Amino acid sequence: MKLGEKLYELRKEKNLSQEEVANILNVSRQTVSKWETGGTTPDFDKIVPLCNLYGITTDELLTGNKKEQTPHEFKREIQKKKAFMYSISVSLYILSVVFVIIFGNIKNLEILGICLFLITIAIATGIIIYTSMVYDNKETKKIKIKTKENNLYKTIDETLALLTLIIYMFISFLTMAWHITWIMWIIYALIMQIIKLVFNLKGNAVDEE
Template identity: 35%
Template sequence: MELNQILRKKRQEYHLTQEQLAEKLYVSSKTVSNWETGKTFPDINSLIRLSKLYHISLDNLLVEGSDIVRDIDKKTRLMTLKRYMWLPSILNLILILVVSQQRLLGKLSNIGTGLILVSIALNSGILIYFNREVKQEEQTTEVSTQPNE
């Protein structure tokens, strides 16, 4: 059984409306609705509150609703990929400034300029790779969070 089905079933077993559950969890009723339709997953704090409220272990909740584990893994990978994009971007900006401001900073040798241009090209390749990975991960995350029809 998927997490959204477990959440809906447990809420109904406890004779709670979505509004009542939302109030107990400090979220909006729209958020509860999104969880129960499978559009989104609860964050870790909400999962802990749900497990306490429904007297079900967090482990069972996560194992039975294993989609949430996959979603957390994908979001973690996406955040990591986005984090790795900053360094090459900043380095490229610095290198471009160095090459473009040679009059101000002093003329670089042809070898120095060539090495900097190669570094810019390599960093650009890294950025293209990470950008492609981020887009691919975002697409698979969007597909996996669509409700089952």
């Protein structure tokens, strides 16, 4: 691909007009047009600003060789996306508690509070399950660092943690026995240790990263 065609495609990808590019680079619109039609090539002092504007390296612009994303960069990108999705889920879990607190103190609206609580919990849980399935699958395909046993262990862990959270919050708000229901998390931890022991005894050491 010629340099002019490359500049044209990059500008279109950024949804910029020739006038906007010209203003950013402090050149005329006609100059940008000549670059893209192949009439002239950008001066050396405009190459770096062009690359910064379009988010590419000088090597990508001049040779067309796109830099491959390293496994570490890909993994970090996936982790950022997962963190964003999980933060939404946590916010929904908090919101579900707010529903119970608000409507639980209003006569004849207790049922509504419980319904909103369960719906919000279901949505938050669905987001977590979807995120785990989609992004863990992408990460596993791109970076061959997780075994099937690790994925199975992680799925069991996340599912059991979600179930424990749902049961814990539901029973706690229903009975208001917070001083007792927290024991569920100890039971959850013990169960996961037993499951981990089973995996290790089978010779499949699990990675809890």
